[in-house]
Amino acid sequence: xxxxxxxxxxxxxxxxxxxxxxxxDHLRPVRPGMTGGTFNPLSPAAMDRIHLAVxxxxxxxxxxxxxxxxIAHMTGAGAILGDDGRLRFPRALIEDTIASANRSTTLYxxxxxxxxxxxxxxxxxxxxxAAVHLVEVDGRSYRECGVQDLHDAARIADTLDNxxxxxxxxxxxxxPDNLEMDLNSIYACCAGTTKHVGVSFGEPAHVKxxxxxxxxxxxxxxxxxxxxxxxxxxxxxxxxxxFATESCLVMEELIEGGMPILLLSAGQAGAxxxxxxxxxxxxxxxxxxxxxxxxxAIKPGHPTIFGTWPFVSDLRTGAMSGGSGExxxxxAGCAQMHRYYDLPGGxxxxxxxxxxxxxxxxxxxxxxxxxxxxxxxNMVYEAAGMHASLLGFCLESLILGDDLxxxxxxxxxxxxxxxxxxxxxxxxxxxxxxxxxxxxxxxTLSLMQTEYIYPALxxxxxxxxxxxxxxxxxxxxxxARKEEILAQRxxxxxxxxxxxxxxxxxxxxxxx
Numbered sequence: 186x187x188x189x190x191x192x193x194x195x196x197x198x199x200x201x202x203x204x205x206x207x208x209x210d211h212l213r214p215v216r217p218g219m220t221g222g223t224f225n226p227l228s229p230a231a232m233d234r235i236h237l238a239v240x241x242x243x244x245x246x247x248x249x250x251x252x253x254x255x256i257a258h259m260t261g262a263g264a265i266l267g268d269d270g271r272l273r274f275p276r277a278l279i280e281d282t283i284a285s286a287n288r289s290t291t292l293y294x295x296x297x298x299x300x301x302x303x304x305x306x307x308x309x310x311x312x313x314x315a316a317v318h319l320v321e322v323d324g325r326s327y328r329e330c331g332v333q334d335l336h337d338a339a340r341i342a343d344t345l346d347n348x349x350x351x352x353x354x355x356x357x358x359x360x361p362d363n364l365e366m367d368l369n370s371i372y373a374c375c376a377g378t379t380k381h382v383g384v385s386f387g388e389p390a391h392v393k394x395x396x397x398x399x400x401x402x403x404x405x406x407x408x409x410x411x412x413x414x415x416x417x418x419x420x421x422x423x424x425x426x427x428f429a430t431e432s433c434l435v436m437e438e439l440i441e442g443g444m445p446i447l448l449l450s451a452g453q454a455g456a457x458x459x460x461x462x463x464x465x466x467x468x469x470x471x472x473x474x475x476x477x478x479x480x481x482a483i484k485p486g487h488p489t490i491f492g493t494w495p496f497v498s499d500l501r502t503g504a505m506s507g508g509s510g511e512x513x514x515x516x517a518g519c520a521q522m523h524r525y526y527d528l529p530g531g532x533x534x535x536x537x538x539x540x541x542x543x544x545x546x547x548x549x550x551x552x553x554x555x556x557x558x559x560x561x562x563n564m565v566y567e568a569a570g571m572h573a574s575l576l577g578f579c580l581e582s583l584i585l586g587d588d589l590x591x592x593x594x595x596x597x598x599x600x601x602x603x604x605x606x607x608x609x610x611x612x613x614x615x616x617x618x619x620x621x622x623x624x625x626x627x628x629t630l631s632l633m634q635t636e637y638i639y640p641a642l643x644x645x646x647x648x649x650x651x652x653x654x655x656x657x658x659x660x661x662x663x664x665a666r667k668e669e670i671l672a673q674r675x676x677x678x679x680x681x682x683x684x685x686x687x688x689x690x691x692x693x694x695x696x697x
Contacts (some may be wrong), residue, residue, distance in 0.1 A: 210298075214638040215594035217299075217445050220225050222306035222561030223599055226514055228523045235467055235522065238275045242426070242471040251428040254437060255479060262482035273349035274475060282478050283526050287635065290488040290529045292350065292445060293412040295402075295677070296379035301349060301527035303490065306561025308597050310554070310590045312342060312583070313383065313418065313566035314531070316491035317358055320572055322660050325541060327577055331359035332369050332694045333381040334580075339377025340675045341580060341667065347594060352383030352418060354570060355578050360694055367391045368398055369694050371415065372687070374400055376695065378458075379677045382415045383447065388431060392438040394691070401687050402679060409443065413432035416445040416490070418664040421479070422472045424452030437483060445488035447531060447564075448476035453505060455498035455514065462511060466533035477528075490564060491530035493519040505574045507536030508549025513556045522564035531564030532557065535586065537572045542582040542660060546572065551589055558597040581663035588640040642666065 210216055227235070251259065257283070262267055289304030290606045301309050303376035317331040318356050335355045342348045353370050358502040361364040367386050374382045386392055396409075403409035419436045423429045436446055448474040452458030454465040480489050495515055499506040506512065516532045523530030534557035550569070557565045569586025570578050611628045614620065623629050642662050644651065679687065687693060 190575040200662040207496075208558075211254070212635050214635055215347065215591055215598060217309050218302050218307040219306045219558075219594055219597050220561070221558050221597045222305050222524060222678070224517060224556060224559035225521060226517050227562070229341070232461070232521060232525045234287070235463060235470065238467045239471045239474060240279060242467060243274040243279055243459065243475060245273070246274055246426055247271040248422070248472070248475050249427045250423070250430055251479075252430045252433050255428060255433050257517070258437075258482040259479055264476060264478065266329055271281075272475075274478060278478060279474055282474070282481055285485065286477060286481060286528060287486055287488065288527050290374040290473040292385055292416060292488075292508065293414045294350075294379055294381045294383045295375070295414045296384075297412075299349070299380040300386075301381055303563045303566075306524060307563060308558045308565065308594070309349040310346055310558070310568040310593070310607045311352055311380075311383075312338065312354040312566045312568065312570060313352035314571050314578065315385075316355045316573075316575040316576060316578035318581070320541065320577045320581065322581050322664065323639065327540075327573075330355040330578065332357040332373050334578075335370060336377045336675075336695055337580060337671055338578065338583060339382075341363050341583055341670050343378035343380060343675065343677055344670055345584070347582075347587045347590040348380075348569060350381040350383065350564070351378045352416075352566060353385065354567070356687045357694075364389045364391050365395065365466045365692055365694070367395060368691050371395060371398055372691075372693055373436065373695060375399075375415070376678050377675050381572070383418050384415055385420075385690035386435045386439070389438055391436040392442065394436055396433070396439075396442045398687065398691060401683060401690070404683075413443050413445060414486075416447055418449055420449045420451060424450060424457040424466060424472065426472065428475075433479070436480070440480060440483050440487050445490065446480060447492045448473050448480070448495055449492040450476070451494040451496060453496045453498050454511070455500050456503060459494050460498075460500065462515050462518065465495040465497075465507070465515060466493070466522060468601065469495040469519060470522050478680065488696045489529070491526070491527050491528045492532070493522065493530065494533050494566070496533070506538055507533070507574045508538040509634050510552065512536070516553055516562065517556045517560035519585065520560035522558060522561065524561055531566055532562055534562070534565050535568035535571065535590075536572050537574060537582075540573050540577065541600065542572070542579055542585055542663075544669050546582065547589070550586065551593065554590060555596050557672045558593050580667050582662055584663045584666050585642060585659065588643050591638050627691075 188507045292301040318327040341684045342351045359367045400406045417439045421432050450469045458465040497506045497512040516534045519532045535550045536551035537546035537549040570583035
């Protein structure tokens with residue numbers, strides 16, 4: 186008689202099925218708002234020195250070119266207008282503003298499950314930028330991007346777990362009228378995702394119709410004001426140390442309209458900001474603190490993001506170098522200064538100088554994304570899809586960025602050390618009279634999904650398996666995933682009646 190030896194059920198197929206099963210959000214190995222802050226390129230003494238330099242810069246140099254309304258607001262708060270037209274900020278004013286500013290901000294989404302808690306060192310990754318080209322990976326070429334491309338980017342980001350918000354990453358180059366471009370950018374993003382959206386306004390006159398469109402999407406001004414799901418990326422300064430008059434007027438109107446403000450200072454080290462990394466941080470922090478005075482002078486406590494976004498120059502040519510190690514350090518240092526002041530902040534990371542999603546892009550995007558997250562940056566902007574030093578955006582790269590950011594978030598999460606995780610009892614049971622390996626242990630099986638994250642597209646097969654599967658190419662897989670997503674109508678699209686009313690009121694360029 187043949188005796189059947191019982192086999193453990195499952196095996197590799199069961200493990201793969203287990204990994205594929207969706208987890209509850211609180212059990213996922215990575216998720217929005219994970220706590221960073223373990224990477225500190227600046228010492229406490231260095232942060233103190235930067236802070237003192239910031240106070241000196243604001244008190245002694247100040248900022249020029251504020252609009253008359255801004256001068257009135259800021260001098261009313263205690264700033265001093267000099268004979269040279271520059272506004273200077275006494276130390277006491279800066280310190281009082283920091284002390285009274287919000288310690289946290291919630292960026293709402295149309296779907297509340299995507300709300301972002303900007304407090305402490307909680308980290309969120311998303312898109313941003315103003316690329317003028319779309320990267321076509323099939324032909325290894327660039328073309329001007331349009332409103333459909335922007336909508337497609339939002340649709341794709343809406344499906345990616347590790348992209349937590351969608352700030353407009355491309356300019357609608359197919360819409361020549363600037364007002365229509367601003368309005369269609371709002372429409373294209375909001376019709377593509379229910380996550381939080383960030384947009385810009387080119388002129389103050391665009392704010393009123395923009396808010397009207399948002400009220401229609403929200404279902405009324407009261408609903409918009411209760412949960413403003415779009416923030417304004419506002420380049421309120423022209424570095425070095427000058428206010429951008431038109432953008433300041435946009436900001437004033439949007440504060441009254443209830444929209445959160447990203448105070449964006451984007452100097453370029455060696456060009457429009459000092460060449461030393463420390464000096465670039467000093468100028469960016471000084472400019473953003475002046476902006477914080479401005480916002481709080483208009484409306485104390487208005488939701489504001491401290492947007493130190495200094496960039497790096499390749500000093501051989503003067504061209505921007507978003508994928509450099511210096512950029513990664515610069516962003517991480519800015520994140521530390523946000524923590525120093527305990528202010529919700531954001532900065533740029535994940536930018537590739539590479540023109541295509543290749544190995545160069547991989548190291549450039551990974552380096553700065555990991556460092557930004559581990560430094561506790563609340564909002565990591567431009568984290569996926571951006572190439573050619575912000576000139577090109579790639580939809581395949583956006584999809585691949587979801588895997589990359591997942592690994593970055595696992596680094597942010599760090600290593601949990603508990604009595605269970607040091608595993609002494611499991612080691613004892615395995616090594617003394619046990620199987621001599623941990624593959625089938627209850628601990629290993631229980632942690633497969635919660636301790637480890639698995640890439641969606643990246644290849645971890647053996648060379649033999651890779652050949653058997655037809656030598657799959659990563660970019661081909663990303664393109665196939667892109668086409669699969671875009672074959673479906675966006676879940677974020679507005680209900681037919683709301684869409685009809687919007688299209689009757691505004692010239693919407695996307696097909697209905």
